Amino acid sequence: MTMKNPIRFLTLLLISPLWVAVANAQVDFTPVAVPTEAVWDAAPAFVQEVRAPLAEEAELEAFGGVVYLLTDTQHDARGEEPVNFRRIVREARNISGVEEVAQQQIVFDPSFQRLVFHHVYITRDGERTDRRDSVRVDFARQETEFDRLMLNGQVTALMRLDDVRVGDVVDVAYTIYGSNPVFDGQDFREFTLRWAVPVERLFVRSLWTDGDVGYWDVFGGKVDVIHQTGAGFEEFRYDGLQVEALDPESGAPSWHYQYPALRITGFDDWQDVTDWAEPIFNLEPNAAVRSEVERIRARHETPEDQLLAALRFVQDEVRYLALSFGQGGYVPASPDQTLQTRFGDCKAKTVLFNQMARELGFTADPALVNLYSGRGLDNYMPSPGGFDHVITRLRHDGETYWVDPTNSHQGGTLAALTQADYGWALPLTERGEGLVSMAAERDAEGPSLIVREEVDLSGGRSAPIRLSVETVRTRDEADFARAVIAEVGRSGLQRNYLDFYNGAFGDSEFVEPLRYEDDRANNQLTVWEEVDLHTPYEDGATPSAYSFNFFAHALTRVVENDAERRRVSPLAVGHPFHIRHEITIKLTNGGRNWDLENESERIENSAFEYSYTARRSGDEYRMVYEMKSLGHxxxxxxASEVLREQDDMMDAIFYGFDMTEPQRRPSK
Incomplete structure (x- = not known):
């Protein structure tokens, strides 16, 4: 969504009348011009000189052909604008290292930041030369998230050096000045104290006015940070020597810190963040909103139906587009502007829906969340930097609903709506509530994905296998399928399915066009398929022997398969998943000469439950697979047990029939 850069996104959330007024004004979607030339000047006065280890003193191995001799980060929050100084010294050990150190990319936002270069040195055979006059710096706006309909106006400065050789040491220093003025001196920072590459000397220093620090800690590992006070200031310092690379464990939750970090914020607590953020999202409704609400009232009788119509309007008739240029990266567009342009980001859509919901008599509060790390917000420092998205907390008749106005193609009534659950949320109300858990006790529900397949082998080896499939999706599975169909259409969905069958079974064709039925009110989407598999069999050891292999393809892994089994970090689980796959085999010869047994298997651990049953009935053999995740x-x-049993489950969903004429016997 649009709040991609969390520090930038909520820097505006100040309870200043000026910025409340700005929030009600029209947002300018025009990006700031790209700089045309580099600016050079001396380093800021507060910066302390830090000695870089010599190349011959390096004790750690090269990474990607580069020895990282020094990373120097110094930050000053005491002035009218924050100042961030960076220096990096690297040696190229081979041609790969030369390619790395001969260029450097620096990303900044020219709408509120200034980039100043200080020096570019190359040391070769003990002699240092100044390359300032020969280095080339180009500026470009690289919208890396355009495919997600997100444009932020950030600029990349690309520094390129000529004549860089193996053994050269490249030393670059620069400073980024500024932040959005709505910070009004408030700041929050996070400094990583161990990297994915080895660093000979990793230096971090942060200066704050005495009394401005509301909270600080070192999180994610044991690292000695020096905290001291001086005449009117506080200083945080870390000076690490021979800092080994940290290889993060795979499969860990996105909210789990593996790299140690120094975290400092000027906010005292989450109430402080709420007081800062609340006024900008809770705006007074205007005539354009009231007109749209009256149109909805005229078409729908009950308050619940009216609310659902308002939600569908914002989700499906206001397209998602995030133009986060300047103010647009911080201030939500006003509802009348959103109605006029018919586009908006998460901020604009949430503000519009909240106003419509309130006009309809519902209690609707904006709620800040984090799409990826929200389950770890309770361990995050209090600051706006913890959030990258905003949704709605809706309350009605004693019930609470978490609604995402950006979730297009969503189905279901208000009571059956698939609610957003990102872990923790910060509702923006005048009285403040702090972080609130989004998790709610849900009534036990059946599978959200049910696949029923009939595999007809009765025609024997000379005939194609007829595959008849009914797939029933509900809840979030229906929402996902509805979005896919909206994008690719029925024919595109059929093409995707046919590609799967061709890849899994060889020559396949739809004998009837794929059909689907979308009951959006009850949020159930059903797809029917009739497919002939023309070359599904594999030859056996003798001319009369052949086999057919199949699998319960609806079941999926819920943890990363390559995750370390012996680990320190917790293991993330894809949740919620509840899938049922039913397969009925129509046997040859009316079921005669088949030696089939009833079977059952069950796996249960802290991540998932899995069950399998197989029953013979006349000329049919019915297998039922079911898998349900149990937590996040x-x-x-x-972890070791879960990964091992996940492998067992994935092995068990494959089955095969080894057949001969006339004798046939299945294999598992």
Missing amino acids: VVPSDA
Whole structure:
């Protein structure tokens, strides 16, 4: 969504009348011009000189052909604008290293930041030369998230050096000045104290006015940070020597810190963040909103139907587009502007829906969330930097609903709506509530994905296998399928399915066009397929022997397969998943000469439940597979068992029939 850069996004959330007024004004979607030339000047006065280890003093191995001799980060929050100084010194050990150190990319936002270069040195055979006059710096706006309909106006400065050789040491220093003025001196920072590459000397220093720090800690590992006070200031310092690379464990939750970090914020607590953010999202409704609400009232009788119509309007008739240029990166567009342009980001859509919901008599509060790390917000420092998205907390008749106005193609009534659950949320109300858990006790529900397949082998080897499939999706599975069909259409969905069958079974064709039925009110989407598999069999050891292999393809892994089994970090679980796959085999010869047994298997651990049953009835053999995830995370000491049993489950969903004429016997 649009709040991609969390520090930038909420820097505007100040309870200043000026910025409340700006929020009600029209947002300018015009990006700031790209700089045309580099600016050079001396380093800021507060910067302390830090000695870079010599190349011959390096004790750690090269990474990607580069020895990282020094990373120097110094930050000053005491002035009218924050100042961030960076220096990096690297040696190229081979041609790969030369390619790395001969260029450097620096990303900044020219709408509120200034980039100033200080020096570019190359040391070769003990002699240092100044390359300032020969280095080339180009500026370009690289919208890396355009495919997600997100444009932020950030600029990349690309520094390129000529004549860089193996053994050269490249030393670059620069400073980024500024932040959006709505910070009004408030700041929050996070400094990583260990990297994915080895660093000979990793230096971090941060200066704050005495009394401005509301909270600080070192999180994600044991690292000694020096905290001291001086005449009117506080200083945080870390000076690490021979800092080994940290290889993060795979499969860990996105909210789990593996790299140690120094975190400093000027906010005292989450109430402080709420007081800062609340006024900008809670705006007074205007005539354009009231007109749209009256149109909805005239077409729908009950308050619940009216609310659902308002939600569908914002989700499906206001397209998602995030133009986060300047103010647009911080201030939500006003509802009348959103109605006029018919586009908006998460901020604009949420503000519009909240106003419509309130006009309809519902209690609607904006709620800040984090799409990826929201389950770890309770361990995050209090600051706007913890959030990258905003949704709605809706309350009605004693019930609470978490609604995402950006979730297009969503189905279901208000009571059956698939609610957003990102872990923790910060509702923006005048009284403040702090972080609130989004998790709610849900009534036990059946599978959200049910696949029923009939595999007809009765024609024997000379005939194609007829595959008849009914797929029933509900809840979030229906929402997802509805979005896919909206993008690719029925024919595109059929093409995708046919590609799967061709890849899995060889020559395949739809004998009837794929059909689907979308009951959006009840949020159930059903797809029917009739497919002939023309070359599904594999030859056996003798001319009369052949086999057919199939699998319960609806079932999926819920943890990363390559995750370390012996680990320190917890293991993330894809959740919620509840899938049922039913397969009925129509046997040859009316079921005669088949030696089939009833079977059952069950696996249960802290991540998922899995069950399998197989029953013979006349000329049919029916297999039922079911898998249900149990939570979002597995403790590290249970990871090995979960991964092993996931492998067992994935092995068990494959089956095969080894057949001969006239004798046939299945294999598992």
